[in-house]
Amino acid sequence: MTIAYACVLFMGLFPYVAAGIAKKGFDHYDNSDPRQWLAKQTGFRARANAAQANLFESLPLFFAAVIIASMQNVTQSTLDILALGFVVARVAFLICYIADWSTTRSIVWLAGLVCVVAIFFQI
Template identity: 80%
Template sequence: MTIAYACVLFMGLFPYVATGIAKKGFDGYDNAMPRQWLAKQTGFRARANAAQANLFESLPFFYAAVIIASLAKAPQERLDLLAACFVLARVIYLICYVANWSNTRSIAWFAGIVCVVAIFCQI
């Protein structure tokens, strides 16, 4: 498995880290109605839930970039590096979102998009 493919696998699972943070402690958590419970949350729980949604939203663009670049035989070393940078940007993004560091979060989000565009540019 290449580093880029490992990054795809990691990113497929990573949004669930945000889910876990949102439900951390399970204060009155209602597993029968989890979306309604999450909708009532504030603070770090609400931010973690929002981060989870954004992490899922970013996956198709990243997956397409890695798959297309792989099929087009883009240089593997660059593809691996850019995929790893995307993962790092998204990890920083989650940390910043939960910590309520909005400006840094936006920079991390932008860095992730730049990585994906750069992957496409390797074709």
């Protein structure tokens, strides 16, 4: 498995980390209606849930970039570095979102997007 493929696997699972953080402690958690329960949350739980949604939203473009670049035989080391850059940016994004560092969150969000666009420019 290449590093880029490992990044795809990691990112496919990473939004569930944000979901777990949103539900951390399970204060009166209602598993029969989890979305309603999450909609009522505030603070770090609400931010973690919002981060979860954003993490899922970023996956299609990243997955497509890695798959297409692999099919087009982009230099593996370049692809691996850009995929790792995306992962690092998205991990930092989650941390910033939970900590409520909005400006830094936007900067690392942009860094992740730049990594994905850069993968496409390797094709």
